[in-house]
Amino acid sequence: MPLKLRSLYRRPDAFPMPDFVEAGGRQVPVTVRENARAKRLILRVAPDGGVIVTVPPRTRKKVLSDFITRHRDWIAERAGGAAAPVTVADGCTIPIRGAAIRLVHCGGRRVTRLDTDSRELSIGGMPEHFSRRVKDFLRKEAKVDLTAAVSNHAVRVGLSPNALSLKDTVSRWGSCTSDRRLSFSWRIVMAPPNVLDYLVAHEVAHFKEMNHSAAFWALCRDLCPDMDEGRTWLKANGASLHRIRFD
Template sequence: MATRFLERLAGRAAGPRLPETLLLADRAVPLEVREHPTARRIVMRLAPGGDALRLTVPRRTPARTVLAFLERHRGWAEERLRAAGGRVAVAPGIRLPLRGEAFRLVHDPALRGARLEREGDVGVLRVGGEAPHLARRVRDLLKREARRDLQAAVDRHAATVGLLPRSLALKDTVSRWGSCTADRRLAFSWRIVMAPPAVLDYLAAHEVAHFREMNHAPAFWALCRSLCPETEAGRRWLKREGPGLHAYDFGP
């Protein structure tokens, strides 16, 4: 769809054309633009590891409007690109964030499964089994921890609003950290467990607030803040630091 959109823009008689790449933070970054039938505004996101700059735009958005948007938000894109850096392979010796703390990843072939330990003030994630399966075992542990933390936070906030979720699913989405359907089915990125607990709590409160307000009107934000007083700090953290959590490569 992104390619067809760029082709239509290029075929118009007048006006500028969108480039295929942008020079951001001294790097040539591919530009991906996609129309969405329900989009009301332009939304810009950085692909994991800074592999591309992705824009979702309303139908028939003029190229000059997209270019003006890119120019206004160039600083934001360059800041996120620098923060994202390159892809980080999940391998022994790296520091992996978990609940906002850096855990040193250790491979211990004699160990069964994976476990969290402490060596003094340092957190250690010790993983057993064969080396080729290490990244998968780490991912499985993070998913288990994410489900436990998210379920506890969702249950607490759901009790406050007086409505229960129909289901809670974990995904590895890039475009959004969480979602809620009209029938209260929740989905979260399991990578949120890598963020500080207050950020995870904000995300859970945000989605549970949709049980009562399926929008982002002032009433929604008022409810979200009543559930989680750290709402504004959580939003800022995800915008600033969230893209970096997608840089960790757990393999296929």
């Protein structure tokens, strides 16, 4: 049965709305992104339950269509079943360093206090600022954890980063440029600490190897011996961290 794609392939700056592919009896959103560094077509599940296809420049529409057709069973199995988003609010629970933490608005002065024993994060101030202050807390904690992990791994490879920035990207958890500028999603602080450590080890390994060769993975494993556990967790659960909304 031929695959029907409605205007599926467009330039990255012309993707205001996703297209869909029928898989497993569902209409699954498909977003196509061209990447100048991509050598092959890559398929992954998006946080919204759809799929993202990364393609090399000038990929022909038929090649893209055939690729999605071959992977329709994969799409049916893994996509289309995303959990409902969680909106940050008083009384809800979100993960922080892998632990389920209840958010509590305590009013009064602008206090932010994490109690790991009771597993509560108390946020003071005006109710309308509650979500923003939770987000500010997570960014601050992420900066602390990421800075410490980068320092640890950078010493081991004998090179220092030239910059470290935090973003809220969906397409990648971290990146490293050829001049050793690191960027991470601050949401990684919600994952277990060993996952954050793997992510940092992965990016710091690029200080020596700007590729994903056997030498790169050997260095990554040397920096983070349990990298497989962190990598697997991120692939299986990373999308859930993007479903936490700070409206």
